[in-house]
Amino acid sequence: MKVPIYNQKGEETGKTDLPSEVFDVKFNADLVHQVVVSQMANQRRVLAHTKDRSEVKGGGRKPWRQKGTGRARTGSIRSPLWRSGGITFGPTKERKYDKIIPKKIRRKALFMVLSQKAKDKELVLLDEIKVEKAKTKKMIEIIRNTIYKILNINKGSVLIALPKKDKNVILSARNIPKTATIPAKDLNCLDILNYKYLMLPKEAIKVIEKTFCI
Numbered sequence: 001m002k003v004p005i006y007n008q009k010g011e012e013t014g015k016t017d018l019p020s021e022v023f024d025v026k027f028n029a030d031l032v033h034q035v036v037v038s039q040m041a042n043q044r045r046v047l048a049h050t051k052d053r054s055e056v057k058g059g060g061r062k063p064w065r066q067k068g069t070g071r072a073r074t075g076s077i078r079s080p081l082w083r084s085g086g087i088t089f090g091p092t093k094e095r096k097y098d099k100i101i102p103k104k105i106r107r108k109a110l111f112m113v114l115s116q117k118a119k120d121k122e123l124v125l126l127d128e129i130k131v132e133k134a135k136t137k138k139m140i141e142i143i144r145n146t147i148y149k150i151l152n153i154n155k156g157s158v159l160i161a162l163p164k165k166d167k168n169v170i171l172s173a174r175n176i177p178k179t180a181t182i183p184a185k186d187l188n189c190l191d192i193l194n195y196k197y198l199m200l201p202k203e204a205i206k207v208i209e210k211t212f213c214i
Contacts, residue, residue: 035105050092158180
């Protein structure tokens, strides 16, 4: 697939062929859904936690003797039958929602999502992304000159995949609503699908090939 390359002013500077093994993969919605659900499950934090009788404070001795008091026998005030006692079958932090997805399937789903972005013209390829100083205003200008101007839109969330860590670009983009940066080597289905448009410097394609095409 041949796509144009733009500079930061939105001017076309040439064309390049996207690697077919990454950007020309047939979309399978069920497979992508499976990978996205697994990612969301793996990010889930277990917050609800109730204490069972082994975790409740107190109850070190038997409240009263076994016989002769006329009251029901009991061994500990931590019993679930008592007020402030342990909870039976309550939610605990030991629950696990992790889902294991094979690496090959995760990579296949990533290629499907990247291919769909390219086919839907939601991917913009730049020769480079460079900011001399960390300025939010400068990054907004770059996005307007590239994503908005090239795709003829006036709004939309943008994910910028960087071939290497660039502190100025990261700082310039972090205060822009619905805009985020991510290292190209860490691209994944969930992050790409969370944003409408994907901005790639051409060097990022080499990083994607080197990282995922093994």
